[in-house]
Amino acid sequence: MDKVDVVVIGAGASGLMCAATAGYRGKRVLVLDHSNKAGKKILMSGGGRCNFTNMDASPKHFLSDNPHFCISALRRYSSQDFVDLVDRHGLEYVEKTPGQLFCEHSAKDLLDILLTELEWSGAELKLNTQILSVAFENDQVLIKTNHGDVICESLVIATGGLSIPTMGATGFGYELAKQVGHDVLPTRASLVPITVQPDRKVQLAELSGIACDISATANGVTFQEPMLFTHRGVSGPSILQITNFWQPGEALRINIAPALSLDDLLNVRHNTPKKSFEGFLVNMLPKRLVEVVRAEFPWLTERSAQTSNDQIDSLFHYLSHFDIAPNGTEGYRTAEVTLGGVNTNEVSSKTFESQKQKGLYFIGEVLDVTGWLGGYNFQFAWSSGFCAGQYV
Known part of the structure; x- marks a missing residue:
């Protein structure tokens, strides 16, 4: 049985950001994903060039049953903060329309940066991993997978929504939230x-x-x-x-x-x-x-x-x-995001920890936070992942 400090389920934008952030804090972090490749939605978004942020990102560009929820995260980790990160790696990008930043060549360049950050932080990534069950016992989390069991103190759900099932989207995050008593607001395909x-x-x-x-x-x-x-x-x-x-x-x-x-x-x-x-x-x-x-x-x-x-x-x-x-x-088949999700009134806007279950965190698209088209949803992924990574 493997024992780590933090398990992040989901190797997408928010999950990779959270894992690297926690790893740099000295936490032993394990990222699990059922897909055979990390960051699939990053690679296909923006026509393969990924509109990775919007310099105008502010709370008014997001929809949520709790419109104040995203304010703290966007302030603590802004668009400029993420641009500073990719600048340090020398990413070449272009501003197509005011505020919208795209990779100049390929979204793979951005994913390579995230995976490099993950490696530098000491976090570990395991792909092709199916989560069989999750149990919370005595301030620890027991996760059973097809590759064995893992025990951790903090579990981060970064599984995204239901959009583009061919990229591996499932309702796992919503199901786990309901399992511990969370309210999951009705979901529907959006930006579609x-x-x-x-x-x-x-x-x-x-x-x-x-x-x-x-x-x-x-x-x-x-x-x-x-x-x-x-x-x-x-x-x-x-x-x-x-x-x-x-x-x-x-x-x-x-x-x-x-x-x-x-x-x-x-x-x-x-x-x-x-x-x-x-x-x-x-x-x-x-x-x-x-x-x-x-x-x-x-x-x-x-x-x-x-x-x-x-x-x-x-x-x-x-x-x-x-x-x-x-x-x-056209539904989830081509939708860029899932509107609705885990009720943010039951999640800390500072730490992203569940108010229903100690040691459980929700970040990114699985939450009831949906941005406009134009890089806003990726920015919330970076912001929520970074902020949760400070506390797990």
């Missing part, structure tokens, strides 16, 4: 493409592969970023972002011309009476999308001087309330 109703899917199929700037609004929240038409529905940054706030059956407003006002359309008729509205829209929207609009409004090809106010009103409403007929989402 939206599917559309069958009839609308056929109508929009000709737009597959086209992207345009739109605004998406749900539950009083709006994101204005690109949307991508797919063969199943719609995706792109604006759609992924809005799924943190929208659920199937709720209202979802899509504006495919967010920079356009009703006055702008009226001015087309006033200022360029010989010009058609089709000629105006092709300078604003992809040509194939304009063709879809024209199918609804055949008069778009006529001179604007011939149009009525009612026609222009109808066109503006169509553009600003573009019906994609949302059906649901």
